[in-house]
Amino acid sequence: xxxxxxxxxxxxxxxxxxxxxxxxxxxxxxxxxxxxxxxxxxxxxxxxxxxxxxxxxxxxxxxxxxxxxxxxxxxxxxxxxxxxxxxxxxxxxxxxxxxxxxxxxxxxxxxxxxxxxxxxxxxxxxxxxxxxxxxxxxxxxxxxxxxxxxxxxxxxxxxxxxxxxxxxxxxxxxxxxxxxxxxxxxxxxxxxxxxxxxxxxxxxxxxxxxxxxxxxxxxxxxxxxxxxxxxxxxxxxxxxxxxxxxxxxxxxxxxxxxxxxxxxxxxxxxxxxxxxxxxxx
Ligand SMILES: [Zn+2]
Numbered sequence: 001x002x003x004x005x006x007x008x009x010x011x012x013x014x015x016x017x018x019x020x021x022x023x024x025x026x027x028x029x030x031x032x033x034x035x036x037x038x039x040x041x042x043x044x045x046x047x048x049x050x051x052x053x054x055x056x057x058x059x060x061x062x063x064x065x066x067x068x069x070x071x072x073x074x075x076x077x078x079x080x081x082x083x084x085x086x087x088x089x090x091x092x093x094x095x096x097x098x099x100x101x102x103x104x105x106x107x108x109x110x111x112x113x114x115x116x117x118x119x120x121x122x123x124x125x126x127x128x129x130x131x132x133x134x135x136x137x138x139x140x141x142x143x144x145x146x147x148x149x150x151x152x153x154x155x156x157x158x159x160x161x162x163x164x165x166x167x168x169x170x171x172x173x174x175x176x177x178x179x180x181x182x183x184x185x186x187x188x189x190x191x192x193x194x195x196x197x198x199x200x201x202x203x204x205x206x207x208x209x210x211x212x213x214x215x216x217x218x219x220x221x222x223x224x225x226x227x228x229x230x231x232x233x234x235x236x237x238x239x240x241x242x243x244x245x246x247x248x249x250x251x252x253x254x255x256x257x258x259x260x261x262x263x264x265x266x267x268x269x270x271x272x273x274x275x276x277x278x279x280x281x
Contacts, residue, residue, distance in 0.1 A: 006035050020103075020138045020176060022081060027125065027135040029081075029176050038175025040084065040122035044133075044199035048075040051182040051197040058204045060275040062215025067188065074185040077133035077199060078108045079178035082117050083142050085149070086174050089156045089167040099152050100177055101145040103138030109183050109196035110206045112277040116151065118200075122177050135178065142173045181205065193272070207275045215273075 003014045005023035014021045021030045029036040046054070052072040059067060081103040088096040098119040102111075138145075153169055160167040180199035185192055188210050195207035211219075 003030065006030070014137070015139075018137065018139060019142070020081070022135050022137040022176075024135055024137075027079060027133075027178060036176060038084070039125040040175060040177040041079070041125040042118070042122055042177065042179050042200050044077060044180040046182070046197065046199050046202040048072075048182065050202060051075065051184060051199065052186065054197050054202045054204055055184060055195040055207055056186065058207065058275070060207065060209055060273060062211045062219055062273060063209045064188075064212035064215065067209065070186045070188040070193075072184070072186050073192065074183075076183045078181050078183055079133050079135045080104065080107055080181060081136055081138040082177040082179055083138065083140075083145050084119060084122070084174040084177050085142075085146060085171045087149070087152060087156075087169070087171045089160065089169060092156075092160055092163075092165060092167055095156045095159060095167070097152070098174070099149050100179075101148045103140050103142075103145050103176070104136050105140055108134070108136060109181055110276060111196075112205060114151070115205075115277075117177075117179055119177075125178060133180065138176065146171060203277060204275070205277045209273045209275065211271055211273045 001014055001016050002011050003021055003023075004011045005026060005028055007028040008023060008026040010023060010025040012024055019031060020036065022028070023030075027039075027041075029039050052075065056068045056070055056072075082100040083103045085099050085101070086096070087099050100117045100119045102115075102117065156167060156169075182197040182199050184195045184197065186195070187193075191210065193208040193210065196205045197203065198205055
């Protein structure tokens with residue numbers, strides 16, 4: 001179906017059956033035919049130049065030393081839709097809080113698993129001021145999106161437990177919030193890499209990066225050291241229990257191929273590294 005934005009007049013194609021529609025040109029949100037009143041935005045505080053700088057100076061493991069000299073090629077500001085909830089935990093009024101959850105099932109950039117968006121410091125959204133960027137429409141049901149706030153609920157429960165109080169969980173949908181993220185692309189020695197930066201504070205959320213020859217060699221060395229170290233331990237353990245050391249060494253080396261070793265082995269073999277931020281509060 002075609003929707004005409006009541007604010008800027010642009011027409012856009014929208015899948016039917018959604019609760020909210022967001023004009024991709026100006027960000028104005030509609031709900032059930034009415035302009036949605038409670039719309040907020042986190043203002044981008046990091047410009048394109050600063051976002052690129054954050055990425056190219058980030059230098060994840062095994063990245064080349066001259067990465068800061070890579071060429072920025074594309075920068076697009078994306079606004080992710082979040083639902084804003086007011087959550088309360090009766091009877092403990094003091095635990096009531098605002099919380100936000102991602103309202104789209106297909107964010108334009110990879111996000112850290114369990115990423116928690118803030119709810120404070122949002123400001124009312126004015127379409128006139130915010131014509132820069134790509135606005136994404138919410139497509140999740142607010143009820144379904146709320147389940148990603150399980151951690152907020154558990155924290156409240158843990159707090160209540162200290163006081164031996166049993167709490168309920170109630171929430172109401174307060175509105176929509178747009179959260180700005182830079183989607184970037186840069187070139188390094190003829191190859192293109194993508195990255196994502198939180199535009200509110202410059203945190204690198206995701207980046208692809210070249211792995212230098214030296215980085216690969218170092219990773220191989222690390223992997224070898226880990227395997228050798230584990231083999232030595234295995235041999236010692238074998239001697240201790242009276243097995244032939246060679247058998248013990250094989251067992252130790254293989255057993256040590258845990259997550260850490262696989263990571264360095266992957267780095268040693270790959271040409272493109274992928275960094276994803278740890279989840280944040
Ligand atoms: Zn519009």
